[in-house]
Each structure stands twice: as C-alpha cells, then as structure tokens.
Amino acid sequence: MTAFLTIIIVFFVAVAIWQMVKIFDLAQVGVSNSQIATDHDNKMNAYMMLAFLAFIYIITIVCFVKWGDLPLMSNSASEHGPEIDNLMIISMVLIFIVQTITQYLLHYFAYKYRGEKGKKALFYADNNTLEAIWTIIPVIVLAGLIIYGLFTWNSIMNVNEDDDPLVIELYAQQFNWKARYGGNDNTLGKANVRLINLDNANILGLDESDPNAQDDIIVSELHLPVGRPVLFKMRSQDVLHSAYMPHFRAQMNCVPGMITQFGFTPTVTTAEMRQTPEMLKKVANINNIRKEKSKDLVAKGEAALDPYEFNYLLLCNKICGKSHYNMQMDIIVETQEEYDAWIKEQKEFKNSLIK
Amino acid sequence: MSTHADTHAHDDDHGHHHKETFVTKYIFSQDHKMISKQYLITGTIMGVIGVLMSIMFRIQIAWPEEPNILFEALLGKWAPGGVMDADIYLALVTIHGTIMVFFLLTAGLSGTFSNLLIPLQIGARDMASGFLNMISYWLFFVSAIIMLISLFVEAGPAAAGWTIYPPLSALPMAQGGSGMGMTLWLVSMAIFIASSLLGSLNYIVTVINLRTKGMSMTRLPLTIWAFFVTAIIGVVSFPVLLSAALLLIMDRSFGTSFFLSDIFIQGEVLHYQGGSPVLFEHLFWFLGHPEVYIVILPAMGIVSEIMASNSRKPIFGYRAMIASILAIAFLSTIVWGHHMFISGMNPFLGSVFTFTTLLIAIPSAVKAFNWITTIWKGNIQMNTAMLFSIGFVSTFITGGLTGIILGDSALDINVHDTYFVIAHFHLVMGISALYGMFAGVYHWYPRMFGRMMNKNLGYIHFWVTAICAYGVFFPMHFIGMAGLPRRYYTNSNFPLFDDLANVNVVITVFAIIGAVFQLVFLYNFFGSMFFGKKAPQNPWRSTTLEWTAPVKHMHGNWPGEIPHVYRWAYDYSKPGHDVDFVPQNVPLKEGEEELQH
Numbered sequence: 001m002t003a004f005l006t007i008i009i010v011f012f013v014a015v016a017i018w019q020m021v022k023i024f025d026l027a028q029v030g031v032s033n034s035q036i037a038t039d040h041d042n043k044m045n046a047y048m049m050l051a052f053l054a055f056i057y058i059i060t061i062v063c064f065v066k067w068g069d070l071p072l073m074s075n076s077a078s079e080h081g082p083e084i085d086n087l088m089i090i091s092m093v094l095i096f097i098v099q100t101i102t103q104y105l106l107h108y109f110a111y112k113y114r115g116e117k118g119k120k121a122l123f124y125a126d127n128n129t130l131e132a133i134w135t136i137i138p139v140i141v142l143a144g145l146i147i148y149g150l151f152t153w154n155s156i157m158n159v160n161e162d163d164d165p166l167v168i169e170l171y172a173q174q175f176n177w178k179a180r181y182g183g184n185d186n187t188l189g190k191a192n193v194r195l196i197n198l199d200n201a202n203i204l205g206l207d208e209s210d211p212n213a214q215d216d217i218i219v220s221e222l223h224l225p226v227g228r229p230v231l232f233k234m235r236s237q238d239v240l241h242s243a244y245m246p247h248f249r250a251q252m253n254c255v256p257g258m259i260t261q262f263g264f265t266p267t268v269t270t271a272e273m274r275q276t277p278e279m280l281k282k283v284a285n286i287n288n289i290r291k292e293k294s295k296d297l298v299a300k301g302e303a304a305l306d307p308y309e310f311n312y313l314l315l316c317n318k319i320c321g322k323s324h325y326n327m328q329m330d331i332i333v334e335t336q337e338e339y340d341a342w343i344k345e346q347k348e349f350k351n352s353l354i355k
Numbered sequence: 356m357s358t359h360a361d362t363h364a365h366d367d368d369h370g371h372h373h374k375e376t377f378v379t380k381y382i383f384s385q386d387h388k389m390i391s392k393q394y395l396i397t398g399t400i401m402g403v404i405g406v407l408m409s410i411m412f413r414i415q416i417a418w419p420e421e422p423n424i425l426f427e428a429l430l431g432k433w434a435p436g437g438v439m440d441a442d443i444y445l446a447l448v449t450i451h452g453t454i455m456v457f458f459l460l461t462a463g464l465s466g467t468f469s470n471l472l473i474p475l476q477i478g479a480r481d482m483a484s485g486f487l488n489m490i491s492y493w494l495f496f497v498s499a500i501i502m503l504i505s506l507f508v509e510a511g512p513a514a515a516g517w518t519i520y521p522p523l524s525a526l527p528m529a530q531g532g533s534g535m536g537m538t539l540w541l542v543s544m545a546i547f548i549a550s551s552l553l554g555s556l557n558y559i560v561t562v563i564n565l566r567t568k569g570m571s572m573t574r575l576p577l578t579i580w581a582f583f584v585t586a587i588i589g590v591v592s593f594p595v596l597l598s599a600a601l602l603l604i605m606d607r608s609f610g611t612s613f614f615l616s617d618i619f620i621q622g623e624v625l626h627y628q629g630g631s632p633v634l635f636e637h638l639f640w641f642l643g644h645p646e647v648y649i650v651i652l653p654a655m656g657i658v659s660e661i662m663a664s665n666s667r668k669p670i671f672g673y674r675a676m677i678a679s680i681l682a683i684a685f686l687s688t689i690v691w692g693h694h695m696f697i698s699g700m701n702p703f704l705g706s707v708f709t710f711t712t713l714l715i716a717i718p719s720a721v722k723a724f725n726w727i728t729t730i731w732k733g734n735i736q737m738n739t740a741m742l743f744s745i746g747f748v749s750t751f752i753t754g755g756l757t758g759i760i761l762g763d764s765a766l767d768i769n770v771h772d773t774y775f776v777i778a779h780f781h782l783v784m785g786i787s788a789l790y791g792m793f794a795g796v797y798h799w800y801p802r803m804f805g806r807m808m809n810k811n812l813g814y815i816h817f818w819v820t821a822i823c824a825y826g827v828f829f830p831m832h833f834i835g836m837a838g839l840p841r842r843y844y845t846n847s848n849f850p851l852f853d854d855l856a857n858v859n860v861v862i863t864v865f866a867i868i869g870a871v872f873q874l875v876f877l878y879n880f881f882g883s884m885f886f887g888k889k890a891p892q893n894p895w896r897s898t899t900l901e902w903t904a905p906v907k908h909m910h911g912n913w914p915g916e917i918p919h920v921y922r923w924a925y926d927y928s929k930p931g932h933d934v935d936f937v938p939q940n941v942p943l944k945e946g947e948e949e950l951q952h
Contacts (some may be wrong), residue, residue: 004424006864010871018875021811035807035888036895037738041814045737048818049745055822056749059829067833067858088766095756102752105727110745115667115736120935121928122732125669125950134724138717145759146713150706152765157702174529174620193619205619234699238620239523240632242697242772246838249769253698255632256522257616260699286853308850315849317772317840319516320523321530322441325843 039116046114053107057100077273077312077333078248079265080156085249087152091145159263165231168222170314171204172234172241172254175323177314180204181217183348189213193237193256200354205237208353216349222314222331224266225339231263244317245331247273253318266333273333274310283310383493385485388908390492391470392803395796398463401499403877405454408447410870415439417863419845433511441844445514446532448842450506452517453540457547458502460650460788462495465589468653468795469558469582471803475901476576478567478918480911483560487553494550498543505539513540516842518639521614521632525606528621538607541600548597555586555593562586567900569920573677574939576899576924577670580677581656584684588645588652591688596642599635606630636698640691647784648687651751652680654791655722658744660924661798662726664897665741666733667935669925669950672725679718679725686715696764697771705764712762716755723752734928734935738895739813740798746821747790753825754782757832772842775835778828786824793817796880801894805906806887812879816872823869830858898938899924922949 037045076085113121159165169180169188182188189212196205206213224230234243236254243262244251252262273279286308294304316327334342384390411430414423422437433443470488474481482488505512514532515524519540527534562583566575575583605611606627614635615627663670670676692700692708726748735741757779760766770776793816800808834855839846846852846859893902900920904912918940926937931947943949 007425007867007871010868014871014874017815018812018878021809021815033888034891034894035810037736037741037810041810042735042737045742045814046735052818052821056753056825059825063830063833067830067837067855084765084769087763088760088769091760091763091766095759099753099756102723102727103749106730106745106748106752109727109730109733110735113666113730113733113735115734119734121667121734123669123928123930124671124728124732125925126672126674130724130728131672131675131721135717135721138720142713142716142759145763146710149709149713149763149765153702153706153709153763156765156768157705193617194624196619196624198622238618239526239529240520244772244838244840246769251697251768251771255699256618257629257631258633258699282854286850289853289856290850305850308853310851313849313851315838315840318520319445319842322445324445325441325845326848328849 037115042114042116046111049107049110053103056103056107060096060099075268075273075276075278076247076249077266077268078250079267080152081249081267083152083155087148090148094141094145156264159231159261160229161231163229165229165263166225167231167233168224169204169233169235170222170243170254172236172243172316172320172327174238174321175316175327177220177222177243177316177327177329178204179219179222179329181219181343181346182212183215183217185212185215187212188233189216189349191235196237201352206349214348214350217343217346218349218352219346220329222329223339223342224331224333225336226266226269226333228336229263229265232261234260234262239320240318241316241320241327242318244315245312246315247312251317269333269335270310270312270331271334273312279310283308383489385481385489386908386910387470387474387482387485387488388803388912390488391467393492394462394466394470394495395803397496397499398459398467399877399880401454401458402463403873404503405451405459406870406873408451408454410867411439412444412447412451413863413866415444415844416846417860419847439844442511442514442531444844445516445530445842446512446536449514449516449519449532450502450512453502453513453544455785456517456646456650457544458495458499460785460792461551461646462547464650464788464792464795465582465585465653466492466495466554467792468578468657468799469554469586471799472578472901473558473561473582474565475802475904475912476579476899476924477562477565477570478900478913478920479561479565480913480917482557483565484557487557491550491553491557494546494553498547498550501539501543501546505536505543508535508539510534510536512536518636518643519603520639521603521606521635522618525603525615526618526620526625538604541604541607545597545600548593548600551589551593555589558582558586559590567917567920570939573674574920574923576656577659577673577676577680578653578656580680581652581659584680585649585652588684588687589649592642592645592649595638599638599642602638603635633695633698633700636695637691640694641688643694644691645687647780648683650788651784651791652683654747654788654794655680657791657795657798658726658747659729660897660899661740661744661794662729663925663927664798664895664936665736665738665744666730667736667927668729668733669927670725671728671731672721673923673925675721676725679721682718683715686711686718690715690762693762693764693767696767702764709762709764713759715762716759719751719755723748723755736895738797739808739810739817740794740895742814742817742821743790743794743797746817746824747787747794749821750782750790750824751787753829754779754784754787758783769838770835772840773835774831774839774841777841778831778835781828781831782824786828793820793876798895799901800880800883801890801906802901804884804887805890805908806883807890807894808879808883808887812875816875816879819872819875820869823865823872826865827862827869830862834858896934896936898926898936900939903938903940926950 167182171178189210190207191205193205234254236256241254250264252260290305312331314329426434426439427437433440510531513536523529602613612627612630614632615630618625690712693712696705920939921942928935
C-alpha cells in the first residue's frame with residue numbers, strides 16, 4: 001500500500017512539473033523558442049553541474065559513513081580473509097582517489113567552460129605527451145594491482161594437502177545444504193547421485209560397499225574446529241548452486257556432474273565473533289530494527305520476530321529456483337574439544353541407513 | 356559553405372519517382388531512415404516494459420510480501436491477493452535483463468543509430484542492402500513479439516536469470532519457467548541473433564564500400580568507427596550464443612547431454628551423463644562479455660560526436676580514440692572468464708582472465724581522459740544531448756572503476772553475484788548506454804523527425820534521471836559489500852541483513868521517481884513529433900554530412916550529387932575561419948592544412 005501511495009504521489013508531482021514547464025514555455029513565446037540552448041540555459045545547467053558534483057560527493061560520504069562497514073561485514077574470520085580485505089582496501093582507496101579527481105574535472109570543466117555568445121573554443125586536437133601520460137600511469141598502477149591480486153588469488157586457491165586439512169563435502173540440492181564429514185579416516189567415501197536410494201535413506205548417493213563411506217557423517221549444520229585448515233569438496237545433485245560463506249571470504253559454485261573445491265582456515269570461533277565490539281553493535285542495531293518491526297506485527301495480530309543472535313552463514317548465491325532466497329545453513333566455528341564432542345554424537349553413515 | 360540553402364525546392368524534383376504505398380513507406384520499408392525509426396520505437400516500447408518490470412521487483416524487495424494493487428492488476432494469478440509470487444519474481448528479473456540488454460540496448464541503440472547515421476554520415480544513398488535491412492528489422496520485431504508472448508504461458512516465462520545457466524534452464528521440473536517459457540525464450544533469442552547478424556553484416560559492408568568520395572577511414576566520425584567495430588564484435592560473438600542456444604534446445608528436447616550430467620531431481624535420476632554446465636557458461640560468456648561492449652561502444656561513439664559538437668572543439672585525440680575502440684574490441688573477446696572465477700574452472704585460468712580483464716581499464720581510461728580534455732577550454736552548449744553525454748562520462752567512470760574490484764579474481768570471490776555486481780554493471784553499461792541512447796535521440800531527433808524536442812522538458816528529464824541513477828545504484832555497492840546476494844525474492848529470512856532493509860527502501864523510492872520521470876521523456880518524444888517546432892537544417896551547427904541533407908526525408912538522402920568530403924569530422928573553432936564549424940563537405944581553403952591525424 002505504501003508503495004502504491006508513493007507511486008501516486010510521484011505521479012502527481014510529475015504532472016505538476018510537466019504543467020509548469022508548459023506554462024514556462026508559453027510564457028517564452030516570441031522570445032527565442034528555437035529549443036537550442038541559450039546563454040541562460042548554459043549558465044543554469046553549468047551551476048547544476050557544480051551542484052551535481054556536490055551531490056556525488058555527498059552520496060559517497062553518506063554511503064561510506066552509514067553503510068561502509070569496511071572491511072566487509074566487520075572482520076573476516078578466516079586466515080586468508082585479511083589478505084582479501086587488504087587488497088580490497090587498497091583498491092577502494094585507489095578508486096576513491098581517481099573517482100574524486102575525475103568527477104571533479106568533468107563537472108568543473110563543464111561549469112567553467114560553459115558556452116557564451118562570442119566566445120571561441122580552443123582548437124586543441126591532439127597531444128601525444130598527454131596521451132602517453134594517461135596510458136602509462138594506468139599501466140603502472142594496474143600492473144601493481146594485477147601482481148598483488150594474482151599472488152593473493154594463488155595463495156587462496158592453492159590447497160596444501162600436507163597440512164592435513166579436514167575434508168568436508170558440501171552437498172547442494174533445491175533448496176537446502178547438507179555437509180558430509182569423512183569420519184575417523186578423514187576420507188570421503190565414493191558417491192554418485194545414481195546411487196541415491198531414498199528408501200533406505202541413502203540421500204547423498206554414497207557407495208554402500210565402499211569401506212571409506214562407512215564412517216562418513218552427514219549433517220545439516222556445519223561445525224568447524226577453529227585453526228584447522230578445511231578443504232570443502234562441493235557437489236550438487238540438481239542445478240547450479242553457489243556455496244557463499246561471506247564471513248570467511250569464501251565462495252565456490254556447486255556444479256552437477258563435477259566436484260569443485262575451496263579451502264580455508266577459520267580463525268575466530270562463533271563465540272568469539274559474537275563478543276567483538278563491531279558484532280555487538282551490529283547485532284544490537286539489528287535487534288532494535290526487529291523490535292520495531294515486531295510492534296507492527298503484533299499490532300496486526302501476528303507473532304513477533306525472534307531476537308537475532310549472530311551465526312556464520314552458508315548462503316546459496318547462484319539462482320537455483322523458487323526458494324533460492326531461503327537456502328542457507330548455519331556454520332558453527334568452535335574449539336577442537338567442542339568439535340570433538342559434537343562429532344562424536346553424530347550418526348555414522350552405516351548406522352544411519354534404514355535396513 | 357556549400358550546404359543546401361533551400362531544401363524545400365529540392366523536395367519535389369529530386370528525380371526519384373517510387374510509387375510508395377502506406378505499407379512500403381511505413382511498414383515494409385527498405386529506407387534506412389524509416390528502419391531506424393522502427394527500431395527506435397520498438398526498442399522504446401520494449402524498454403518501457405523492462406523498466407516497469409524492474410519497478411515491480413524493486414517494490415517487492417523494499418516491501419517484501421506486502422500486498423500491492425499494482426501487482427494484483429498486472430500480475431494476475433502470479434500475485435494471489437496482491438502478494439508477488441517467488442517464481443514470478445525470478446521471471447521478472449530474467450525478462451527485465453533480457454529485454455534491457457538485448458532488445459533495448461542492443462537492437463534499440465545499435466539498430467537505431469547505426470541505421471540512421473551510417474549512410475548519412477559516410478555519404479551513402481542507403482545501406483548496402485536495403486532488403487536485408489528490412490528483414491533484419493522484421494526478424495527483430497518477431498523475436499520481440501515471441502518474447503512478449505512468453506510472458507503469458509501457463510507455467511510462466513523463463514526465470515533462470517538472463518544468463519539461463521543450465522541445468523536450471525534445461526529442466527522443466529527444476530522450475531516452472533523452464534518449460535514452455537524457456538523454449539520461447541530460446542526461439543526468440545535465436546531469431547534475435549539472426550536479426551542482429553544480418554544488421555551487422557550490412558553495417559560492415561556499408562562502411563567499407565559505400566563511403567563518399569574523400570571519406571577515408573581516418574575522416575570518419577567516431578560514431579561510424581564505433582558502429583563499425585560494434586558490428587564486427589557482433590559478427591564474431593553472436594554466433595557462439597546461437598550455438599549455445601541450439602545445444603541447449605537439443606538437451607532440452609532431444610535428450611542430448613551437452614550441458615547436463617548426473618542429475619537427481621524430484622526423486623528420480625535423469626539419464627544425462629558426461630556434459631558440463633561450465634561449458635555452457637564458457638559459450639554464453641564468449642558472447643555475453645563482448646555483448647556489454649556491443650552495448651557500450653555505440654554509446655561511446657555517440658557521446659564523442661555530441662561532446663565535440665557541443666563543446667565547439669575537436670574531439671581530443673581522434674587517433675587515440677580509434678585505437679582505444681579497437682583495443683577494447685580486441686580485449687573484449689578474451690576476458691569472458693572473469694564471469695566464471697568461481698564456476699569451478701581451473702584457478703590458473705582465473706589468473707589469465709584477471710590479467711586480460713584489468714588491461715581493459717587502460718583503453719577505457721584513455722577514452723575517459725580524452726572526453727574530459729575535449730570539454731576543457733570549450734564553449735560548451737548545454738543542450739540536452741550534451742548533458743546526457745556528460746552524464747555518460749560520469750556514470751561510466753563511477754561504474755567502470757569498480758570493475759577493478761570485480762575483475763580481480765581474489766576480490767571477486769566475496770562480491771560475486773551480490774548487489775555490488777548489480778551496481779557495477781548497471782552504472783557502467785546499463786545507465787551509461789541508456790544515457791548514450793538518450794543523448795543520441797535528443798541530438799538526432801531533428802534529423803529523424805524534422806522537428807525539435809522541447810529543451811526544458813529535456814533538462815528536467817536529465818537532472819531527475821541523473822540524480823535517481825546515482826540514488827539507485829550507488830548505495831547498491833555497499834549492500835553488496837555487506838554480502839547481500841542478488842536475485843533474492845526477499846531478504847527477510849536472513850536477520851543478518853535486516854539492517855540493510857532501509858537501504859533497499861531508499862533505492863526503490865529513487866527507482867520509482869526515476870521511472871516516473873521517464874514519462875517526461877516519452878511525452879516529449881511522442882509529443883514533439885506532432886507539436887515540436889520545425890527543425891532548421893543544422894540546428895546544432897555540426898560538421899558531419901547528415902546535416903547537409905534536406906530536413907524532409909527523401910529516398911537517397913541527397914537531391915542531386917552526394918557531397919564530397921574534404922576534411923575530418925571535427926573542424927570546430929578552427930583558427931582562420933569565421934564560423935566555429937566547418938562542415939566536412941567544405942573544401943580546404945587555399946593554404947589551409949588538414950590536421951595531421
């Protein structure tokens with residue numbers, strides 16, 4: 001309803017302005033009505049250019065102050081996270097400088113050199129030195145960025161198997177996530193969607209005869225021990241999905257018919273993250289918003305929203321169908337002891353089958 | 356000056372005596388000027404539909420799952436009780452993207468201005484093949500109609516995103532829109548590609564063969580260079596999308612497994628084996644990335660021309676501008692992988708594509724600085740077309756700079772498929788190309804319709820649009836960096852994003868205001884056709900050949916002989932001349948040197 005009212009109001013404002021222009025036009029009859037910009041138009045629009053420059057600067061500042069939660073989403077929670085954040089900050093600073101200068105030049109020139117009758121423009125068609133300057137400077141800057149970027153990319157994507165990473169399969173389907181741990185041997189059993197048998201609850205299509213598969217553990221909440229490298233093997237049973245774990249600066253598509261991978265080391269436990277000042281502030285803010293919303297809901301006779309508690313999240317970030325917007329799984333990062341206690345309670349594959 | 360002083364005298368006796376009926380003049384016309392108008396008007400109608408869709412899903416994002424009369428009226432069964440359905444949300448997003456990228460900014464922009472300007476600016480009587488040109492438009496028209504028909508099929512239109520990645524797009528059981536809706540989408544696109552190829556071949560041949568005497572390649576206006584190179588990119592890359600579409604049709608209807616393998620859906624294993632969705636992504640983006648340059652290059656050409664003309668100065672660095680167009684065109688064909696850093700392709704390929712992608716920033720920077728230098732010390736005439744051109748440079752810089760982040764594979768990991776991407780590409784190719792198109796319409800309207808558009812309405816249109824464009828897309832960078840994924844029907848299932856809900860409301864309000872003010876443009880555009888002031892022959896005092904032709908359209912463009920060309924297109928404010936522009940068809944004065952370019 002609000003939206004509809006907004007549209008109506010905007011529409012009437014538009015009609016009003018429209019009419020005003022009409023009047024303005026009619027009043028001008030007989031003066032100069034060629035519809036070509038006059039000195040007066042040049043001057044007015046030149047001042048608008050300055051105002052617009054100010055608008056760009058203001059919207060930039062407002063956005064950074066209000067929503068510029070940099071580095072992204074408070075602090076990163078993985079070992080490679082700070083590398084990405086550093087590169088991000090360097091790129092942002094660079095962009096900020098170039099943006100500020102070029103927008104200034106563009107709009108200021110448009111203001112300064114506005115047309116006037118009798119003025120003649122400078123005939124200035126070429127200057128190889130200038131062209132060379134603004135070819136070479138971007139080359140140097142970009143060379144730096146490319147080299148830094150590639151080093152970062154390589155260090156993130158190279159998984160060192162010697163570190164004995166914890167191997168976990170992320171399994172995507174419309175519209176939920178499952179995770180499979182290798183069990184005591186930390187080795188995932190063979191699997192293929194052709195082996196799925198819903199009758200005996202073999203939901204991920206594990207090879208029931210594979211010895212490695214027997215102790216595999218299938219869960220729908222991801223637990224990770226802090227400080228230990230994790231290697232995710234991604235699989236999808238139906239369409240493309242993308243495993244997006246923004247707090248860990250991690251993302252990889254899940255592709256039916258192939259296994260993709262991404263590795264990282266979580267560095268901050270869920271409990272620690274909840275206690276960081278940024279997160280306390282963010283959660284308090286979110287809970288205020290939810291409280292306000294709940295008031296409206298209760299007034300309408302609906303249930304109030306639950307208060308929010310921070311959890312790391314795995315989101316689906318590749319369009320995958322109707323409920324794409326609600327395909328998520330909580331990630332709990334905990335100490336090794338807590339993790340061990342948790343995993344001990346989970347059912348092994350061989351015991352989870354319905355005989 | 357040897358422009359034709361009295362144009363009306365030539366109208367009746369120009370010696371062409373075609374029998375023209377209503378059908379051959381307005382419908383199955385082979386005249387490039389009429390075809391260009393047909394493209395423009397069809398594109399505009401498609402654009403209006405695309406914008407309306409975006410307003411609908413923006414309202415859903417800002418006020419999720421609230422009943423809305425607009426939805427009830429427009430979506431019917433897809434909005435029970437006025438609440439938008441999640442399936443139709445994805446369909447709206449998909450068709451919005453398809454319409455805007457292909458129907459408005461490819462056919463609407465390139466089709467309109469390549470057709471109008473190539474013959475007129477190079478001094479040709481018409482396109483190399485008027486017949487192919489006509490076929491090209493009508494194929495485009497048919498594909499547009501099929502796309503619109505797909506909106507009304509039982510299970511809903513295509514809803515797999517405009518990139519239609521399989522398996523989602525291949526399996527009707529994965530999504531309602533992947534049934535008949537997707538079939539029609541593919542058929543429509545196949546016809547669209549045929550249309551685009553016929554058009555492009557025609558443009559290329561015309562530019563190469565039909566230039567008037569004296570019009571060497573280095574005397575061509577930058578508009579023509581841009582259209583020419585755009586056509587070449589189109590011919591190189593569109594067939595690849597056609598092949599992808601055909602293979603997808605095979606997978607969908609004839610049981611092949613090009614893109615599908617190992618699929619278990621709705622309780623059954625499908626027979627597909629051995630294919631790969633990543634292959635489709637490669638084929639799609641081999642067109643998909645050049646496609647954004649197919650969209651932006653014509654706008655760049657238009658803006659270069661308008662900036663020079665309205666600054667009363669030569670375009671700065673004419674040769675560098677051509678070189679950067681060529682460099683962008685070349686690089687555009689070897690960067691597609693930056694859409695696929697996290698698709699599961701080899702990380703080494705990611706490094707290669709990071710390298711080639713960031714290189715594109717170099718020719719882009721050269722162009723931006725050249726535009727800025729062009730207006731430096733000019734005598735800037737603030738016509739509406741000029742405002743949109745300055746706006747183009749502004750949004751192109753703002754949007755282009757964030758490409759440094761997205762093109763960097765390491766950074767892309769975290770912002771891939773978030774609102775950050777939406778902000779980036781809407782500013783750098785959506786809004787910018789749209790500004791280029793608006794600039795072109797305002798500038799060449801007198802040439803197309805023989806009348807002037809109202810400048811005050813134009814000013815209002817520009818300033819409101821400019822503010823709204825930033826208001827919509829600038830904040831999106833920040834919600835994207837906060838991790839908000841795109842294509843979510845609602846974010847209310849993620850309390851983590853609750854603090855971003857108010858940003859989405861701000862964005863939607865700006866979007867609605869911006870969209871409503873496009874009515875000012877439509878009113879000005881259609882109203883001026885009938886009530887606009889009659890245009891003089893060369894209202895903007897430009898140098899290019901199209902302004903030497905009579906105001907009233909005629910077959911063959913010029914009565915009598917085609918003008919010869921003696922100089923480049925940018926002799927504005929040249930020392931030694933009384934007027935501040937010297938048209939291309941004016942011979943060099945004695946002792947005057949043509950600029951070494």
